[in-house]
Amino acid sequence: MSDQKTLAETFNRTAYRLSGQGPREVLKTVLEQADGTTESDAYGKGWIIEEFQQEMASYLGKDTAVFFPSGTMAQQIALRIWCDDKNLPQVAYHPLCHLEIHEEDGLKELHGIKPVLLADKSRLITLEDVTNLEEDIACLLLELPQREIGGQLPEFRELEAISVYCREKGIKLHLDGARLYEILPFYQKTAAEVCALFDSVYISFYKTIGGIAGAILAGEAAFTEKSKVWKRRHGGDLISLYPYILTSGYYFKERIGKMDQYYRDAIVLAERFNRCHGIATRPVVPVSNMFHVHFEAPKDKVEPVLISLCEEYGIGITGNLRDFDGGTSYFELSVGDMYRHVPQNGQDAMFEMLDAKLREI
Amino acid sequence: MSDQKTLAETFNRTAYRLSGQGPREVLKTVLEQADGTTESDAYGKGWIIEEFQQEMASYLGKDTAVFFPSGTMAQQIALRIWCDDKNLPQVAYHPLCHLEIHEEDGLKELHGIKPVLLADKSRLITLEDVTNLEEDIACLLLELPQREIGGQLPEFRELEAISVYCREKGIKLHLDGARLYEILPFYQKTAAEVCALFDSVYISFYKTIGGIAGAILAGEAAFTEKSKVWKRRHGGDLISLYPYILTSGYYFKERIGKMDQYYRDAIVLAERFNRCHGIATRPVVPVSNMFHVHFEAPKDKVEPVLISLCEEYGIGITGNLRDFDGGTSYFELSVGDMYRHVPQNGQDAMFEMLDAKLREI
Incomplete structure (x- = not known):
């Protein structure tokens, strides 16, 4: 724990970083450009929120969109609506889905919805997983890219096949698109083309976009209208969400x-x-701006190496190294604006030293 | 609907207002004073959120406090924790409780908790209402002041008696203290003295305090620790809440x-x-900074009067007049900083004209 803190601290002091958008002064920057007389949103009304929702609906190719304070709230609500519609409180998703591992079981505790886990922790959900599903489900959630396994993606034609199958079977398809923008270059599709395969879509504004917090949930009007009611029930219909909306829109x-x-x-x-x-990255060739860097050595061996490199070259590799299966370790890397500021010479020297030091472990 | 909009629009254009803290430029003001390098909170950790929580716990005389994006979320969670503790999903509150009329039944739909309505819509909950209660309840919620009936308050000794009774019976007592600060001058008590009667307390930062949004839930550590888990389940454990925390603390x-x-x-x-x-105010003599102004005449008669006064004297009385029982109407007024800016001459003349015009209706 104290080791990890030291890595994080060392990382946080670096001027150069391989990942991320850098230290954020986002709100201040945005407000310096805002007209001080701009009228605040109020309980989901007002042009600040309504205009942004429309822009995002249009970007996603959906009829309507609703701004939420968090993706946790937006996605639980999406699944609840689809379950209620079918009167079937059961959904399917990946075992490493955000709802399964990061939300304290909100879906089960607040909504009484039972998830069926598809595929296993090491790989993507396939069409076969879906067609072999024995339980009835109201909704299938797909996360693109699948973050916890390094941001992997299925082939687009497999996605299309899953979508066709779900429509045939009356299963709603929901997209966890927290990182939707990041996969468009690989797929060579517009956001709307990807979203057309899904009945509902969630996107986030504080990952690569670099906003403070906030999410959009999009779909047909009948769906988003219900989501507003649930947003109020969850305590997410804040009197004002503009600090999140303005920064989301700006970035x-x-x-x-x-x-x-x-x-x-x-x-x-x-x-x-x-x-x-x-070292091996996962995936070996990234399909978005993110990937995982896996070390054959365990965290307690690798961490001192990363700290010493960070101090010697002033380049932050990661602030958060984690133990992994079989005595290995890994960290997640998302490329953003910061990468282009890293001096090439320093980077080359650092990678050579990293290679050398890992050989000594 | 179009009439009401006109009243709101007229009100929003006034330089002088009887109520409120005025147009808010709160975030910009606060951030202009903030150090741009201040480190953001992250999922409930970091000094920005932890320091504010401690300050508020200390102000309220409670062990611990947790910052929430909304009171809706904080209060549902408080009641859920008390119900779970007793394994009894039933609580009691006033028929005009925020949870009953403004939250789309989140308490019932998300938490499966059944409320027993105490007293009737026209008056405060009394000790007798509580002792006469036939159903078992895990928790009694009291709102001080009772907003929807003009911000009325029980005598402090009656509060004390209710608290003693609830402790004897093992009923948890929760304070909806959205406007707790505003009642302390009347009671001549500190916040901690009032809160000592309650097991859990919620306070708000966007009413008279004038923040953007946000709430604190306070109580013993065992209670607030559970509330953090539920906060995550609700989707309220945002990656960053600092825009709300900084403004709450500042104001x-x-x-x-x-x-x-x-x-x-x-x-x-x-x-x-x-x-x-x-005209008759409710209460006749306010016990906080808020009261309701009731007109004998209906909204459609009173609204044109308020609009014409607003335009003639440049003083906003209200932007939101509502129909009430028996063809009458009313609005809510909360005194804040704005009132002291209203020129006395203009105010006197306006009230004389208001009196004269109401006689003509």
Whole structure:
């Protein structure tokens, strides 16, 4: 614990970082440009929230969209609505779905919905997993990319086949698109083309977009109208959400055009990691701006190496290394604006030293 | 509907207002003073949130406190914890309790908790209502002041008696203290002295305090620890809540010392309304900074009068007049900083004209 804190602290002091959008002064930046007389949103009404919702609905190719304070809230609500519609409190998702591992079982405790876990922890959900499903479900949730396994993606034609199958069977298909923007360069599709396969879509604004918090849930009007009622029930219909909306909107415009750059940089960076001794990225070739860096050595051996490199070269590799199966370790890396500021010389020297040090472990 | 919009629009254009803290530029003001390098809170951790929680716990005289994005979320969770503790999903509260009329039945739909309604819509809950209760309940919620009936308050000794009774019977007592600060001048008590009667307390930061949104839930550590788990389940454990926390803290310090002034101003203002034809405030003598102004005439008759006064004197009386029982109408008024800016001459003239116009209806 104290070791990990030291890595995080060392990382937080670096001027250069391989990952992320950097220290955030987002709110201050946005408000410096805002007209002080702008009228606040109020309980989901007002142009600040309504205009942003419309923009996002249009970006996603859906009729309507609703802004939520969090994805946790938005997604539980989406699944609840689909379950209520079918009067069937059962859904299916990946064993490493956010709802399963990060939400203290809100879906079960608040909504009484039982999840069926598809596939296993090490791989993506396939069409076969879906067609072999024996239980009745109201909704299937797919996360693109599947974050906890390094941000992997199915082939687009497999997605299409799953979508067709679900429509035939009357199963609603929900997209956990927290990182939807990041996969568009790989798929070579628009957001709307991906979302057309799904009945409901959630996107996030504080990952690569770099906002403070906030999420959008989109779908047909009958669906989003119900979601507003549930948003109030959850305590998410705040009197004002504008700090999140303004920053989401600002950084969406700022960064939505850079996803291709982040994706290409991720490919280069992963390739560089893979040339080091005892490292393999997952996936080997990234399909978005994110990937996981796996070390053959355990955390307690790797962490001192990362700290010493961080201090020597002033380049942060990660602030959060985790133990993994079989005495190995890994960290998650998401390429953002910060990567392009890292001096090439320093980076090259650092990777050579990383390789050398890992050979000594 | 179009009439009401016109009243709201007219009100929103006024420089002077009898109620409220005025147009809010709160976030910008606060951030202009913030150090741009301040580290954000992250999922309930970090000094910004932890320090504020401690300050509020200490102000309320409770062991611990947790910041929530909304009171809706905080209060449902408080009741859920008390119900789970007793394995009894039943609580009691006033028929005009926020949970009963403003939350789309979240308590019932998300938590499966059944409320028993105490007293009737026209009056406060009394000790007798509580002792006569036939159903078993895990928790009694009291709202001080009782907003929907003009912000009325029981005598403090009656509160004490209810508290003693609940402790004897093993009933948890929860305070809806959205407007707790505002009642302290009347009771001549500290917040901690009032809160000592309760097992759990919720306070709000966007009413008289004038923050953007946000709430604190306070109690013993065993209680607040559970509330953090439920906060995550609700989707309220946002990656960052600092826009709400910074503004809550700033305006708390700015305004907590002014509650006595607001309270006295409310008494003067209510007295002035009561001298007008066909008007009676509720309560007649305010016990906090808020009261309701009731007109004998219906909304469609009173609204044009309020609009014309607003335009003639540049003083906003209200932006939201509502129909009430038996063809009458009313609005809610909360005295804040704005009242002291209203020129006395203009105010006197306006009230004379209000009186005259109401006689003509």
